[in-house]
Amino acid sequence: MGGGTPMPKKGGTKSSRAGHKPKKGGTKSSSAGHKPEDHHKMGVVHHRGSGKRFRREVTSRPRLCTYLSTLSARYSWRNQTIGHADECSALMQFKQSFTTSKSASLDPFAYPKVASWMQERTRRNCCSWDGVECNEETGYVICLNLNSSCLYGSLNSSSSLFQLVHLQKLDLSDNHFNFSKIPSRLGHNLTGLTLLNLSQSSFSGQIPSEILYLSKLSTLDLSATSFLDMTFDYDHFSSSKILELTNANLRSIVQNLTNIQQLHLNKVHILSTLPDIFANATSLKALYLQSCGLSGEFPVGIFQLPNLEVLDLMYNEDLTGYFPEFNKSSPFKKLNVARTNFSGHVPASIGDLSSLRVLEPRIM
Known part of the structure; x- marks a missing residue:
């Protein structure tokens, strides 16, 4: 125990992936140089399984709808008829x-x-x-x-x-x-x-x-x-x-x-x-x-x-x-x-x- 390398806690931090081989297909999401969260913004979905793809598509839609709603509200406000x-x-x-x-x-x-x-x-x-x-x-x-x-x-x-x-x-x-x-x-x-x-x-x-x-x-x-x-x-x-x-x-x-x-x-x-x-x-x-x-x-x-x-x-x-x-x-x-x-x-x-x-x- 003394002076030895401490054992990592079970299920160690997600960011510490050094020394681990990625699973098959795991490098695809980073091959274009984008962070994983960018795919939600761009509407691009890379998946490991059909279940995960479905969840990502659903969660990405409200962001687009919110953007369009905001854009529509701004447009209608600028073009609203002004009374005398x-x-x-x-x-x-x-x-x-x-x-x-x-x-x-x-x-x-x-x-x-x-x-x-x-x-x-x-x-x-x-x-x-x-x-x-x-x-x-x-x-x-x-x-x-x-x-x-x-x-x-x-x-x-x-x-x-x-x-x-x-x-x-x-x-x-x-x-x-x-x-x-x-x-x-x-x-x-x-x-x-x-x-x-x-x-x-x-x-x-x-x-x-x-x-x-x-x-x-x-x-x-x-x-x-x-x-x-x-x-x-x-x-x-x-x-x-x-x-x-x-x-x-x-x-x-x-x-x-x-x-x-x-x-x-x-x-x-x-x-x-x-x-x-x-x-x-x-x-x-x-x-x-x-x-x-x-x-x-x-x-x-x-x-x-x-x-x-x-x-x-x-x-x-x-x-x-x-x-x-x-x-x-x-x-x-x-x-x-x-x-x-x-x-x-x-x-x-x-x-x-x-x-x-x-x-x-x-x-x-």
Whole structure:
């Protein structure tokens, strides 16, 4: 023991390979002058057995994925659309003009999108905010989608919303605007709108005629809040909580909004006949008029509109009419005249409507 060469410990250090012959094939990994760990970086795998090769390939992939993810994140950050400071400020003012309450929205999955809006240094670019979309080239806000966002408060003509003059789509549906009136300024400042959805948001009063200035609209949804019973009595319901549309403005919708494809006016207080001019609305694809208090005879020409897929007249008990013969080319998918005063027979030609999925007749 004394002065002799000390015996190495069992399984001595991995780095002390002097004096040992490498196993067959063991020199291949170093023949090119690379360290063993370099092979992970280069994606080159030299193996002694199939099991080891499999383990090395699996462990090398996350490094590559991490690199690509980082590269992608850096690239998207550099190319992210930057919003205009004045529009971002207008959005913040809009947010601050409301409170948020879960009870303000009917959708059980509603959440306050504006809660994530901030103007801190790292998050002041409004083009990245929830519900906001900007034009990639100009940076202007072109879409504001705050449906089911738990907003509560009044919307008035002084709102900073009307500074977003480049808006093309505006969806404020399923919020509670405290039975305020739809601001007439909407028709003056947001003339580029192609979609306007204010449905189920507790607006009241007359729908302003300025809405007719939105000549680019293809979708207009002003349906009243659905917690009102479908058969509610207009005469006994508080007029301060009813959204109304005059017959003259209803007629002008067809005359002025020549691009309209989707028109939703469920539970809007109309209380008149439906103008015959609706039979000229050739661009219409969907017409929703549930529980509007319509009366008189329904214009039969509407059934012949070439693009109409959905017609819903339910709960207009003073509305009379009948089904005409249908063309095979008619694109109808849904016909609902339940709880109306339609009469006559259902024509056999309705069986030729290959796209029809929902039929709710009310034939006396």
